Amino acid sequence: MKYDFKAVEAKWQKIWEDEHTFHAEIDHSKPKFYALVEFPYPSGAGLHVGHPRSYTALDIVARKKRQCGYNVLYPMGWDAFGLPTENFALKNHIDPHIVTERNVARFKGQLKALGLSFDWDREINTTDPDYYKWTQWIFLQLYKKGLAYKKETTVNYCTGCKVVLANEEVVNGVCERCGSPVVHRVKSQWMLRITAYADRLISDLDGLDYIERVSTQQKNWIGRSYGAEINFDTSAGDTLTVFTTRCDTLYGCTYMVVSPEHAFVQKWLDAGLIQNADEVRAYQAEAARKSDFERTELNREKTGVRIEGVTAHSPVSDEPVPIFISDYVLATYGTGAIMGVPAHDARDWEFAKKFGLPIIEVVHSQDGVDVNEAVFTDVATGTLVNSGFLNGLSVGEAKEKMADWLTANGRGRKQVNFKLRDWVFSRQRYWGEPIPMVYCENCGWQPIPESELPLRLPAITDFEPGPDGESPLARHTEWINTTCPCCGGPAVRETDTMPQWAGSSWYFLRYMDPHNPDALAGREALDYWSPVDWYNGGMEHTTLHLLYSRFWHKFLYDIGVVPTSEPYQKRTSHGMVLGLNPHSFVNLPADEQRALVAEHGGEAGAKAYLVEKYGEMAEHPVVKMSKSLGNVVNPDDMVAEYGADTLRLYEMFIGDFEKAAPWNPASVKGCKRFLDRIWALSDKLVDGDGIRPALETLAHRTVKKVGEDIDALKANTAIAQLMIYVNALYDNGGATRAEYELLLQLLNPFAPHMTEELWEQLGHTERLAYHPWPQYDPAKCTEATIEIAVQVNGRIKARIRVPADIDAPAALAAAKAEPAVAEAVAGKTLVKEIYVKGKLVNLAVKG
RNA sequence: GCCGCCGUGGCGGAACUGGCAGACGCAAGGGACUUAAAAUCCCUCGGUGGCAACACCGUGCGGGUUCGAUCCCCGCCGGCGGCACCA
Numbered sequence: 037m038k039y040d041f042k043a044v045e046a047k048w049q050k051i052w053e054d055e056h057t058f059h060a061e062i063d064h065s066k067p068k069f070y071a072l073v074e075f076p077y078p079s080g081a082g083l084h085v086g087h088p089r090s091y092t093a094l095d096i097v098a099r100k101k102r103q104c105g106y107n108v109l110y111p112m113g114w115d116a117f118g119l120p121t122e123n124f125a126l127k128n129h130i131d132p133h134i135v136t137e138r139n140v141a142r143f144k145g146q147l148k149a150l151g152l153s154f155d156w157d158r159e160i161n162t163t164d165p166d167y168y169k170w171t172q173w174i175f176l177q178l179y180k181k182g183l184a185y186k187k188e189t190t191v192n193y194c195t196g197c198k199v200v201l202a203n204e205e206v207v208n209g210v211c212e213r214c215g216s217p218v219v220h221r222v223k224s225q226w227m228l229r230i231t232a233y234a235d236r237l238i239s240d241l242d243g244l245d246y247i248e249r250v251s252t253q254q255k256n257w258i259g260r261s262y263g264a265e266i267n268f269d270t271s272a273g274d275t276l277t278v279f280t281t282r283c284d285t286l287y288g289c290t291y292m293v294v295s296p297e298h299a300f301v302q303k304w305l306d307a308g309l310i311q312n313a314d315e316v317r318a319y320q321a322e323a324a325r326k327s328d329f330e331r332t333e334l335n336r337e338k339t340g341v342r343i344e345g346v347t348a349h350s351p352v353s354d355e356p357v358p359i360f361i362s363d364y365v366l367a368t369y370g371t372g373a374i375m376g377v378p379a380h381d382a383r384d385w386e387f388a389k390k391f392g393l394p395i396i397e398v399v400h401s402q403d404g405v406d407v408n409e410a411v412f413t414d415v416a417t418g419t420l421v422n423s424g425f426l427n428g429l430s431v432g433e434a435k436e437k438m439a440d441w442l443t444a445n446g447r448g449r450k451q452v453n454f455k456l457r458d459w460v461f462s463r464q465r466y467w468g469e470p471i472p473m474v475y476c477e478n479c480g481w482q483p484i485p486e487s488e489l490p491l492r493l494p495a496i497t498d499f500e501p502g503p504d505g506e507s508p509l510a511r512h513t514e515w516i517n518t519t520c521p522c523c524g525g526p527a528v529r530e531t532d533t534m535p536q537w538a539g540s541s542w543y544f545l546r547y548m549d550p551h552n553p554d555a556l557a558g559r560e561a562l563d564y565w566s567p568v569d570w571y572n573g574g575m576e577h578t579t580l581h582l583l584y585s586r587f588w589h590k591f592l593y594d595i596g597v598v599p600t601s602e603p604y605q606k607r608t609s610h611g612m613v614l615g616l617n618p619h620s621f622v623n624l625p626a627d628e629q630r631a632l633v634a635e636h637g638g639e640a641g642a643k644a645y646l647v648e649k650y651g652e653m654a655e656h657p658v659v660k661m662s663k664s665l666g667n668v669v670n671p672d673d674m675v676a677e678y679g680a681d682t683l684r685l686y687e688m689f690i691g692d693f694e695k696a697a698p699w700n701p702a703s704v705k706g707c708k709r710f711l712d713r714i715w716a717l718s719d720k721l722v723d724g725d726g727i728r729p730a731l732e733t734l735a736h737r738t739v740k741k742v743g744e745d746i747d748a749l750k751a752n753t754a755i756a757q758l759m760i761y762v763n764a765l766y767d768n769g770g771a772t773r774a775e776y777e778l779l780l781q782l783l784n785p786f787a788p789h790m791t792e793e794l795w796e797q798l799g800h801t802e803r804l805a806y807h808p809w810p811q812y813d814p815a816k817c818t819e820a821t822i823e824i825a826v827q828v829n830g831r832i833k834a835r836i837r838v839p840a841d842i843d844a845p846a847a848l849a850a851a852k853a854e855p856a857v858a859e860a861v862a863g864k865t866l867v868k869e870i871y872v873k874g875k876l877v878n879l880a881v882k883g
Numbered sequence: 884g885c886c887g888c889c890g891u892g893g894c895g896g897a898a899c900u901g902g903c904a905g906a907c908g909c910a911a912g913g914g915a916c917u918u919a920a921a922a923u924c925c926c927u928c929g930g931u932g933g934c935a936a937c938a939c940c941g942u943g944c945g946g947g948u949u950c951g952a953u954c955c956c957c958g959c960c961g962g963c964g965g966c967a968c969c970a
Contacts, residue, residue, distance in 0.1 A: 369969045383968055455969050691895055706908045756907035825903040830951040868950050875902050880950035
């Protein structure tokens with residue numbers, strides 16, 4: 037009988053739903069396992085074929101863990117606040133609540149059709165007031181601890197979305213989402229002091245099982261630098277402090293630079309100390325005008341103005357040091373001022389050359405680099421010169437000695453700086469969590485009482501942002517006007533809402549106890565389920581969501597709300613699913629290729645023709661899926677044509693999970709064939725008890741390999757192993773019941789519908805989903821005799837079959853007895869004999 | 884520029900810790916079954932030479948270490964991702 041995947045998949049999906057098969061409850065008698073995938077933003081476009089890659093991978097892990105006896109929590113929900121929904125609502129005059137509801141229903145239907153073993157009883161939605169009550173509650177706690185504050189600040193303002201963006205949302209000076217130019221604006225914004233956690237966010241990575249590229253990227257993003265602050269006295273009678281990682285080069289400092297925004301510049305201007313005030317003001321104005329985009333795209337030619345009338349003095353040599361302003365020094369990093377050491381810093385070297393400033397060598401290079409010709413920045417090899425008490429030291433020693441000297445003489449101190457900036461937390465938008473703060477003329481900003489949470493979003497119909505980029509809520513005076521919780525007088529609500537990252541910064545906690553009305557999650561649930569054991573998600577969230585949620589979690593840990601200091605024990609990341617370029621030569625059907633080659637005189641001609649017709653893109657066989665290329669794959673279509681089990685299998689078989697992989701529609705057939713062959717095998721059951729001797733080694737090996745590969749996220753090779761096993765069953769005339777049941781057990785995490793059906797047909801009444809995972813015997817994973825290679829000087833001369841436990845002398849003797857080997861060795865001197873257990877023999881000969 | 888990752892057949896990809904390169908699958912070619920097609924089954928499938936056993940070449944390029952290198956080292960070339968004047 038042919039496999040009717042439609043009927044079988046519908047049947048089992050209904051059973052899982054009716055029986056709540058994958059519902060998890062706290063059970064102290066079992067070890068817990070919390071598997072998590074990033075919950076989706078329910079967009080109007082529906083599920084993309086990329087979503088199931090992550091979901092299926094951890095579904096396989098979760099299913100196997102259940103069979104291994106773990107109490108598994110594998111939840112799903114909706115990260116539903118956000119701009120696309122609001123924009124859609126705005127354009128079509130539909131309430132975003134309704135748009136969200138519709139999109140969620142669609143996503144949920146699509147996910148259920150994939151047979152994912154989510155515990156749907158724990159479904160959450162960030163736009164649900166019972167959920168965002170706790171998002172707001174966390175904000176209030178941050179406020180109470182001084183980690184949320186309002187600040188007048190220049191912010192990134194997207195001219196397209198008319199909204200303030202976080203640094204992380206600005207890519208190459210344009211809006212990450214809409215691509216419009218981003219300009220600077222001064223606004224009063226809520227900020228979160230993530231910088232207070234910068235050090236721990238780096239250091240605590242050490243105890244976690246994150247894939248390396250994730251922890252490296254987070255470390256680089258946070259950007260910890262060890263260095264020193266150095267104080268320079270100025271002729272204005274004040275002290276200008278700089279930050280440097282190279283305090284060893286202080287004797288080489290020939291000038292200083294402050295950023296155009298530095299407070300001292302204004303102070304000196306106001307005091308009339310600057311003789312070229314007009315020139316300085318003009319430079320300040322020019323720098324302020326530049327957008328991020330211009331700062332990024334303009335060539336890096338150094339510009340600047342020397343401040344006439346104020347000079348500094350070197351703390352070590354007491355030499356006068358001129359001061360410049362230049363926009364190559366950033367106001368927001370360090371102290372906003374630097375010391376210029378042109379001999380040993382590439383940027384300073386360039387600046388000094390342009391302005392004709394002296395270049396003094398203080399670190400001598402072994403290779404004799406002339407610092408007037410080229411900058412010398414190597415810290416590993418140089419020796420200090422021209423540097424008083426540092427002469428003769430290495431860079432490392434000199435740094436220490438100088439830092440000590442600065443501290444002892446009150447001229448500076450050691451200092452650690454971070455690139456990470458505080459998190460701009462305000463958005464001038466409607467579709468987000470209202471920030472639970474009110475402003476009173478008398479009392480200033482006041483938090484609303486926790487008893488008033490959730491502060492609900494009012495129902496409105498006009499979603500357009502205000503003229504100056506204010507939130508649409510700013511027009512709704514009936515909602516804004518309230519009373520001050522402090523003095524009872526009139527007050528107004530904050531009209532900005534939270535960014536989309538807010539709701540996703542703690543959602544994994546809510547899954548643990550999703551319906552709790554009294555806390556974000558109950559203590560027992562938090563103690564039992566924390567932390568997330570395995571979290572998989574996209575690389576694009578590494579420096580955004582992943583970092584933000586680690587910050588919030590550490591804060592919640594500090595105030596005693598959660599039991600662990602880190603939210604996720606293990607983090608992995610899947611590669612993107614790409615599409616095949618239908619215009620690339622290699623992707624054309626063979627007959628079309630032949631026709632083109634014939635028509636254009638060879639392959640080169642055919643390719644040139646395609647490039648001419650379709651543009652440069654035609655040279656790339658693998659591209660992002662796009663509507664214009666027509667290579668977008670819809671999961672619904674795949675499920676309808678091949679079934680969910682085939683789709684799941686292909687998603688996993690497509691390639692290395694960590695790497696991007698192209699979706700090849702033709703290859704899906706191979707997975708379908710594999711399942712059909714397994715289905716057909718149910719008619720080929722042969723007599724026999726247990727596993728037949730001919731298949732025993734393979735069976736044990738397969739159990740080992742499939743189990744290990746699932747744990748290592750290598751589903752592709754696990755499936756390959758199962759294919760080998762199935763091919764072997766066919767080669768042996770079919771399967772015994774035991775051989776077949778073993779196959780169904782191992783395949784269940786990958787193809788749960790079909791295997792449950794076949795399991796039931798074999799007469800089982802209990803669910804395969806909870807049937808214990810098979811064991812293997814390591815001793816039975818190798819054959820009694822094995823084939824090893826015999827090499828002479830690394831070249832294979834023969835293959836011999838020997839007992840698996842053969843010792844080296846016997847193996848070498850057997851190897852030498854081979855005629856081909858004897859011939860190759862004859863008349864030569866044997867210099868070395870190698871036997872690698874179970875692998876090969878290699879004889880090294882001379883002459 | 885800096886940091887990280889990656890280059891293996893026509894394609895996706897395997898290969899434990901330095902030990903038989905190309906598992907598994909797709910596509911392709913040939914054959915069987917069929918009135919025919921689909922489906923299914925069997926065979927071939929890195930390159931060159933040879934009837935053949937077999938020989939030689941082959942993991943981006945050039946060197947090196949080693950009995951032995953896809954894997955380690957040095958120097959290049961190409962691609963992807965992140966950061967980008969962070970002192």
